[in-house]
Amino acid sequence: MKKIISVILIFSVMLSVSIFATAASSEIEATAANVVFGDADGDGDLSITDATAIQCHLAALRILPDESLRLAKVSGNPELSINDVTLIQKKLVKLIDKFPIEKQQTPTESESDTLVVYFSRTGHTKPLAEYAADYLNADIFEIEAAVPYTDEDIAYYTNCRADKEQSDPTARPEISGAVENMSQYKTILLGYPIWHGQAPKIICTFLESYDFSDKTIVPFCTSQSSGIGTSATNLHSLAPNAVWKDGRRFAIGTDDASIQSWIDSLGIKQEEAENNKMKMTINGTEVDVEWEDNDAVEALREAVTSTPLTIAMSMYGGFEQVGSLGMSLPRSDTRITTEPGDVILYSGNQLVVFYGSNTWSYTRLGKITDKTQAELRELLSNGNVNITISL
Numbered sequence: 327m328k329k330i331i332s333v334i335l336i337f338s339v340m341l342s343v344s345i346f347a348t349a350a351s352s353e354i355e356a357t358a359a360n361v362v363f364g365d366a367d368g369d370g371d372l373s374i375t376d377a378t379a380i381q382c383h384l385a386a387l388r389i390l391p392d393e394s395l396r397l398a399k400v401s402g403n404p405e406l407s408i409n410d411v412t413l414i415q416k417k418l419v420k421l422i423d424k425f426p427i428e429k430q431q432t433p434t435e436s437e438s439d440t441l442v443v444y445f446s447r448t449g450h451t452k453p454l455a456e457y458a459a460d461y462l463n464a465d466i467f468e469i470e471a472a473v474p475y476t477d478e479d480i481a482y483y484t485n486c487r488a489d490k491e492q493s494d495p496t497a498r499p500e501i502s503g504a505v506e507n508m509s510q511y512k513t514i515l516l517g518y519p520i521w522h523g524q525a526p527k528i529i530c531t532f533l534e535s536y537d538f539s540d541k542t543i544v545p546f547c548t549s550q551s552s553g554i555g556t557s558a559t560n561l562h563s564l565a566p567n568a569v570w571k572d573g574r575r576f577a578i579g580t581d582d583a584s585i586q587s588w589i590d591s592l593g594i595k596q597e598e599a600e601n602n603k604m605k606m607t608i609n610g611t612e613v614d615v616e617w618e619d620n621d622a623v624e625a626l627r628e629a630v631t632s633t634p635l636t637i638a639m640s641m642y643g644g645f646e647q648v649g650s651l652g653m654s655l656p657r658s659d660t661r662i663t664t665e666p667g668d669v670i671l672y673s674g675n676q677l678v679v680f681y682g683s684n685t686w687s688y689t690r691l692g693k694i695t696d697k698t699q700a701e702l703r704e705l706l707s708n709g710n711v712n713i714t715i716s717l
Contacts, residue, residue, distance in 0.1 A: 363425050364414045366390055366398040372418065377411045384408070400425035426502070439510060440464035440594065444517035445528055447475050450578045451548045455517045457582040458546075461589055464515070469532055472500035482522070492522040499528040505536070513542045513594060514568075516561075520549035520575075524557045530564055538568035544592060545573035548580075604630065606669075606694075607714045608679075608705050614696035615669060621656035622671050622689050626715065629653060634716035637677050645682025647706050649713065651675050659687040666702045667694035679713065681706040 364372045366379035368391070380398050382388040383406065390398060390406075400417075401409045416422045440462050444455035452468070459466040479487035491497040516532075518525045525547070543565060545558040558573030574588055604627055606615050617623050629635060639649035646664075654674045663685040664670060670678040671689040678688070681702040694702065705711070 363397055364400045364417065366394050368394050372414065374418070377414045380406060380411050380414070438463060438465050439512040440515070441505065441511040441513070442466045442515045442517070443469060443505075443532065445469040445519070445526055446517070447480060447519065447526075451517045451519050454546070454548060454576055454580055454585055455515070457585040458515050458517075458589060461582070461586050462594060465511075467505050469528055470502045471528055472502045480521070488521055488526070491527045492524060494527070497527040498531045498534070501528060501531055501535070508536045511541065513544065514538070516543055516545045518545075518547050520547050520552045520554075520557060523552060523555055525561060529561065533561060533564035538565040540567065540569070542569045542571060544571045544594070547573065547575050548578055549575060550578060605716050609711045611705060613694045615692040616695050617692040618690050620658055620689070622658065623691055625655045626691070627717070630715050630717055634714050636712055636714045639677070639679070639711045639713055641707065641710060643684065644707075645684055646678050646680045647711055647713070648672065648676055648678045651677050655689075657689050659689050661685065662688045662690060664688070666699045667697065669693060677713065679706060
């Protein structure tokens with residue numbers, strides 16, 4: 327009897343969904359990783375069959391695999407329900423633009439250590455945050471309220487929601503979604519509009535939701551006329567173990583060039599470049615290398631991204647140490663007369679570090695800049711050495 331009822335349920339749902347589908351065409355809603363939200367049947371498209379697949383799962387007629395089940399939960403709730411079917415129906419007939427789960431915007435599998443976070447109820451702060459993220463090649467996360475703010479909620483001086491929250495020191499509006507990999511970020515740019523002279527209380531919620539120990543936070547805000555004032559410094563106590571940089575107020579409509587100029591003044595890009603710079607040690611002594619910008623260096627950087635590379639070097643000719651890389655790198659050989667400190671690729675697979683001079687066809691990788699010729703000779707001319715390259 328239960329099975330008959332389930333079949334009838336499936337048939338009725340399919341019939342009702344087909345009415346919605348007459349006004350819609352199959353479409354793909356893809357993230358940057360080509361994930362199709364709502365794709366319960368796993369065919370790469372969002373269509374009527376996805377709603378049917380969810381109903382079959384709920385009726386225990388056909389259980390969805392784990393990955394399809396994850397994508398089917400478009401409501402953002404931990405359990406699959408009829409609400410997910412309804413949302414897919416609405417998406418197909420264009421009654422909604424996107425599913426709630428798509429608003430989480432949780433950065434995943436990223437190598438960036440910089441995150442731009444912003445709250446932008448009226449859309450004025452959003453483009454500035456996007457300019458910053460693009461310039462820094464950073465991840466971005468939008469703070470969105472679990473209960474969205476309406477126009478009436480921010481109609482100031484009407485005893486509206488914003489009026490009440492901003493006057494309540496304990497107000498902490500709930501956030502929809504989360505940054506699941508906060509530990510990977512070293513620098514956070516935090517953007518918000520000015521509400522009654524301060525950051526919206528949802529910014530307090532965000533700051534109290536994570537451990538910002540030893541992270542750098544750079545606040546910025548947008549407003550019609552108000553300056554940043556104490557809106558930034560009043561946030562410091564919510565992340566006391568962070569390193570806070572001075573905040574900056576921007577006028578609504580600020581262009582990307584102004585944002586880039588501000589970021590340059592902070593030195594963030596320089597710090598990021600230094601953090602990502604390859605390091606070299608010779609028998610445990612770190613040396614500063616000015617690396618070339620070429621394909622060989624880029625390939626070497628990729629090779630040491632996850633695991634340091636240690637090369638057993640041997641003295642040769644009374645002017646160099648040479649060792650096998652254990653791999654081949656792209657060559658752009660030219661005839662070079664080397665100098666002490668030159669780091670060279672020979673024959674595509676040999677690392678050479680000079681403490682003397684030689685003339686041959688090489689690909690230049692870099693140059694040691696913090697050692698004198700005498701110091702280089704002391705490091706490199708007294709027997710074989712081990713050189714380690716890492717990030």
